[in-house]
Amino acid sequence: MDQLPHCETLLLEKQGPTLFITINRPDVRNAMSLQMVAELSTVFSQIQEDLHIRTVVIRGAGGHFCAGGDIKDMAGARGQKAAEGEADPFYRLNRAFGQMIQQVNESSKVVIAVTEGAVMGGGFGLACVSDIAIAGPSAKFGMPETSLGVIPAQIAPFVVERIGLTQARRLALLGLRIDANEACSLGIVHQTATSNAELEEMLAGALDRVRQCAPIATAETKALLHRVGHEPMSGLLDSAAEKFAEAIRGSEGTEGTMAFMQKRPPAWAESND
Structure with a gap:
C-alpha cells in the first residue's frame, strides 16, 4: 500500500511490516460511529493483498479501546423512516458493523488488539475477532446490550466462536462487565499486563514473533483455521x-528449509518492509 487512506476517526501509522490503527474519538471513549465502521472497512480492504503489511495493531486513544456503538448514530437512525422497498435504518446501521467485523475476522493479516479502559459492545466484538488480544490493567469488558433493551446482534456469533456458548450466554444474558483477569481466563484476551510498560513489552514481543513467521504461510494458516467446523473434515484435510x-x-x-539447514534466520525475519 503506497499511501494510507485519509481517515477522520482513525490514526494510521505504518512501521515496517506493521500498521498501527488507533481509534481516535477519545471524547466519546472511542464509540464506534458509522464513519468509523466505513473507515475501518476501507483500511482492511486496501491492505488485504499488501504483502508488505503483515500485522495490524488496533488500539484506542485516550485510555479506552472502544465503548460500543455511537448513541448519536442510533438517535439519527431512529429519526429516519425507511423508504418503500428499503431496509430499516437500524438494520443498515447494525449490519454495516457486522460486515466490518467479519472483514477484520477474516483478514489475511495478523490482527492484534491492545485493549484498555472500556471494551464494550462493538469494541468487545472487535477484540473477539483479533488473532492476539492483550489487556492493560484498566481494561473492562462487557456485553451490556440486554441491560439497554437491545441485543448484541452482530457480535454474539463471534463471541460464541471465541469463548464458547456457555460463557457467552452468561456474559450476554446478564449484561455483565468483567475485568482483564477474568477476560483472560475466559479466552477473550491472551495476556494481561499489570502496567503500561508491561503492555508495551507484550506487544513488542508479539510483533517480533509475527516477524519470525512467513507472511504467506501465516495468511494461509489463518484461512485454514477459519474453515474448521464449517466444512466436512475429510474434504478440509484434502484441501x-x-x-x-x-x-x-x-x-x-x-527459503525456510534452507534457512533451517544453514542455521540462519529466514529472509522474512530480517525484512524491514
Whole structure:
C-alpha cells in the first residue's frame, strides 16, 4: 500500500511490516460511529493483498479501546423512516458493523488488539475477532446490550466462536462487565499486563514473533483455521494437503528449509518492509 487512506476517526501509522490503527474519538471513549465502521472497512480492504503489511495493531486513544456503538448514530437512525422497498435504518446501521467485523475476522493479516479502559459492545466484538488480544490493567469488558433493551446482534456469533456458548450466554444474558483477569481466563484476551510498560513489552514481543513467521504461510494458516467446523473434515484435510504441497514447493517453503539447514534466520525475519 503506497499511501494510507485519509481517515477522520482513525490514526494510521505504518512501521515496517506493521500498521498501527488507533481509534481516535477519545471524547466519546472511542464509540464506534458509522464513519468509523466505513473507515475501518476501507483500511482492511486496501491492505488485504499488501504483502508488505503483515500485522495490524488496533488500539484506542485516550485510555479506552472502544465503548460500543455511537448513541448519536442510533438517535439519527431512529429519526429516519425507511423508504418503500428499503431496509430499516437500524438494520443498515447494525449490519454495516457486522460486515466490518467479519472483514477484520477474516483478514489475511495478523490482527492484534491492545485493549484498555472500556471494551464494550462493538469494541468487545472487535477484540473477539483479533488473532492476539492483550489487556492493560484498566481494561473492562462487557456485553451490556440486554441491560439497554437491545441485543448484541452482530457480535454474539463471534463471541460464541471465541469463548464458547456457555460463557457467552452468561456474559450476554446478564449484561455483565468483567475485568482483564477474568477476560483472560475466559479466552477473550491472551495476556494481561499489570502496567503500561508491561503492555508495551507484550506487544513488542508479539510483533517480533509475527516477524519470525512467513507472511504467506501465516495468511494461509489463518484461512485454514477459519474453515474448521464449517466444512466436512475429510474434504478440509484434502484441501489442506494441497495447500501444504504448494507451500513446501513455494518460495517461502524453500527459503525456510534452507534457512533451517544453514542455521540462519529466514529472509522474512530480517525484512524491514
